Amino acid sequence: MSHSHAPSPARLPLLTVGLAVTALALSACGAGAAGSGASPSATAAGPSASTSPATSPSPRSTERTEVASVTPRVVLSHDGGLTTLDAETGEVVHEQEREGFLRLNNAGDGQHVMVSGGDEFLVYDAGIDAQVHGDHHHFYSSEPGLTGVTFPAPAAGHVVTHNGLTTLFTDGTGAIQTFTSEHLHSGMPRAVETSTEDAHHGVALELTDGSLLTTQGTEKGRSTVQVLERESGKVLAETTDCPGVHGETVAADEAVVLGCENGPVVYRDGAFHKVPVETEYQRSGNLAGTKASSIVLGDHKVDTDAEQERPTEIALIDSVQDTLTTVDLGSSYWFRSLARGPEGESLVLTYDGELNILDESGKILHEVKAIEPWEEKAEWQQPGPILKSADGLAYITDAEQQKLVIVDIEKGTVERTLDLPVAPVEMVVITGHAESSTEHADHSDHEGHEDEGHEGHDH
Numbered sequence: 508m509s510h511s512h513a514p515s516p517a518r519l520p521l522l523t524v525g526l527a528v529t530a531l532a533l534s535a536c537g538a539g540a541a542g543s544g545a546s547p548s549a550t551a552a553g554p555s556a557s558t559s560p561a562t563s564p565s566p567r568s569t570e571r572t573e574v575a576s577v578t579p580r581v582v583l584s585h586d587g588g589l590t591t592l593d594a595e596t597g598e599v600v601h602e603q604e605r606e607g608f609l610r611l612n613n614a615g616d617g618q619h620v621m622v623s624g625g626d627e628f629l630v631y632d633a634g635i636d637a638q639v640h641g642d643h644h645h646f647y648s649s650e651p652g653l654t655g656v657t658f659p660a661p662a663a664g665h666v667v668t669h670n671g672l673t674t675l676f677t678d679g680t681g682a683i684q685t686f687t688s689e690h691l692h693s694g695m696p697r698a699v700e701t702s703t704e705d706a707h708h709g710v711a712l713e714l715t716d717g718s719l720l721t722t723q724g725t726e727k728g729r730s731t732v733q734v735l736e737r738e739s740g741k742v743l744a745e746t747t748d749c750p751g752v753h754g755e756t757v758a759a760d761e762a763v764v765l766g767c768e769n770g771p772v773v774y775r776d777g778a779f780h781k782v783p784v785e786t787e788y789q790r791s792g793n794l795a796g797t798k799a800s801s802i803v804l805g806d807h808k809v810d811t812d813a814e815q816e817r818p819t820e821i822a823l824i825d826s827v828q829d830t831l832t833t834v835d836l837g838s839s840y841w842f843r844s845l846a847r848g849p850e851g852e853s854l855v856l857t858y859d860g861e862l863n864i865l866d867e868s869g870k871i872l873h874e875v876k877a878i879e880p881w882e883e884k885a886e887w888q889q890p891g892p893i894l895k896s897a898d899g900l901a902y903i904t905d906a907e908q909q910k911l912v913i914v915d916i917e918k919g920t921v922e923r924t925l926d927l928p929v930a931p932v933e934m935v936v937i938t939g940h941a942e943s944s945t946e947h948a949d950h951s952d953h954e955g956h957e958d959e960g961h962e963g964h965d966h
Contacts, residue, residue: 569694571649577635577939579897580651581911582620583904583931584609585890589622590929591633591651594902594936597911597925600634601651608888611933615668615688617941619654621675623666628658628675630691637939646939656694658684667712668943669757674712681706683721685713688941701737710755712763718743720763720774722752732765734774746772746779756796756803762826764803766791771805773826780829787811789831791822793842800851801827802867806842817883821845821855823869834869841883843933846896848916854901856894858882862901862914873919877912878905890930897936906930 579594588605592598610623618636622629634651637644661679668674668688673696675684681703690696703709703721707729711721714734723731729752734744751768758764763774770784771791791805807822817839823832838857846854852872853865860880864873881892890906900922901914909927914920 569649571636571647574646574648577637577646577648579939580633580635580937581902582611582631582633582935582937583927583929584611584622584933585929585931587929589631590931592911592925592927594913595923597927599928603631603652605653609933610663611935612666613668613935613937613942614666614691615671615673615942616691617937617939619691620935620937621666621673622653623660623663626659626661626663626679628660628663628666630654630656633937635937635939636692654691654694656691656696658698660684664708665710667710667755669712670715670761671941671943672713676709676711677706678708679706681709683711683719685711685719688943699737701735708753710753712755712757713737714763715761720755722765724752730767732772732774732779734777744774744778746781748772748781751790751792753790753792754794754805756794757798758796758803758826759798759801760827762801764794764796764805764824764826766794766805768811771803771822771824771831773824773829775826782824782829782831784831791824793845794824795845795847795853796826797847797851799849800847800867801825802851802853804845804847804853804855806840806845807833815883815885817841817858819857821853823853823867832869834865834871836863839883841891842887843891843893846894846901848896848901849899850917852916854894854896854916856892856903862894862903864916864919875914875919875921877901877903877914877921878910879908881905881907888932890932893931893934895934895936897938902934902936904931904934906932 581592581594583590589603591601593600607625612621614621620631622631632651632654634649636647658675660677664678665676671688672685673688683701684698686696686698703723705725707724709722713719717737719735719737722729730750731747732749733742736743749767749772752765754766756764765772768790770789771782773780786809788811790808793806795804803824805822805824807818807820808816810816819837819839820833820835836857838859840855840857844856851867855863860878862875862877865871893904895902899916901916903912909930911925911927913922915922
């Protein structure tokens with residue numbers, strides 16, 4: 508276990524005069540366009556934060572065509588690049604060659620994907636967009652592909668979308684970059700840049716009140732989580748009782764739950780609350796939350812000596828009562844096995860190939876035979892099953908059989924099975940609709956989908 512250290516303000520880089528002028532110029536020339544302008548937090552950068560544009564996009568057609576409707580798309584990373592499929596027909600709509608190991612996260616705007624590629628975050632356009640106009644939508648299609656917008660990030664790490672903002676964490680430097688998610692539509696979002704005290708494998712997100720929740724630690728250990736005032740760097744709340752802090756998610760009423768090695772911790776109503784556990788060691792490094800529920804789904808590991816623990820119990824963490832209960836599913840799972848349904852259902856894909864659908868109390872509603880039995884490989888970077896959910900459907904990959912199985916969550920039935928041209932390592936589902944609602948972005952009438960939180964990665 509790592510040891511806690513005394514609280515101190517985060518190291519926050521200064522705003523340079525030249526950069527401020529550039530930011531103001533960008534803000535002025537972008538007024539009126541979809542995704543233009545900056546969020547209040549981006550334009551309010553003071554002595555505690557700097558604001559900078561992402562790298563300019565490379566030549567690529569940005570023309571879009573209005574269409575009658577759009578269907579969801581599935582973006583897969585694999586050996587050799589990215590492949591995008593129509594989620595209804597399985598048709599390949601785009602292939603992107605790219606070497607290296609690629610991590611995928613929804614960018615938050617319903618159209619783009621953040622690709623973690625070694626020492627940078629890349630932006631991939633899935634080519635569909637659904638914009639709310641009053642009581643109806645307008646749908647657009649465009650050319651899929653990497654946009655050329657990049658965020659330099661030595662050891663690019665976690666991506667969190669919350670409240671219309673996207674936050675990138677750079678493990679190699681401790682740098683934190685936050686931008687308004689929908690500004691990706693205009694190609695060059697201006698990011699508010701801050702930093703932790705030291706480089707570490709961490710995570711951060713901006714809360715509705717503009718404060719920044721972030722981990723603090725070093726390469727040797729991390730046990731501190733702070734909430735900071737953006738402009739001054741003042742510590743508003745802190746806990747040092749979260750050894751091995753890893754993974755976070757947001758539940759109902761903006762309660763943030765983080766995994767530790769001695770039981771989870773909850774940030775709620777301006778303070779941190781420790782969740783008591785029965786064992787000295789309890790790790791929930793992978794968490795799945797939703798604004799539809801105060802219950803957070805997590806993995807449940809209790810063997811501190813295990814080289815690769817394969818638990819059969821899951822954790823259900825109550826972010827209001829600060830309690831943890833477990834449910835034994837009788838079969839193990841891994842970090843890509845957890846997701847949430849539209850009504851707060853907990854979704855878990857287990858080694859026996861079943862999708863377990865549970866209600867908030869932990870009662871199993873459905874056990875759906877989805878894919879062939881499988882087992883976690885020794886190397887987490889190798890292709891393996893992936894579970895994601897969107898619009899009431901669960902999307903499950905069978906890497907060995909190269910299949911994509913789509914399940915209706917409410918009914919507990921397999922809707923369709925599609926062939927995959929690759930063995931996927933990671934997957935995101937893009938619907939065209941923003942994944943999270945916002946009180947920050949310029950288009951206050953944009954009705955995004957419920958934020959499904961962020962899944963921590965345990966590897």
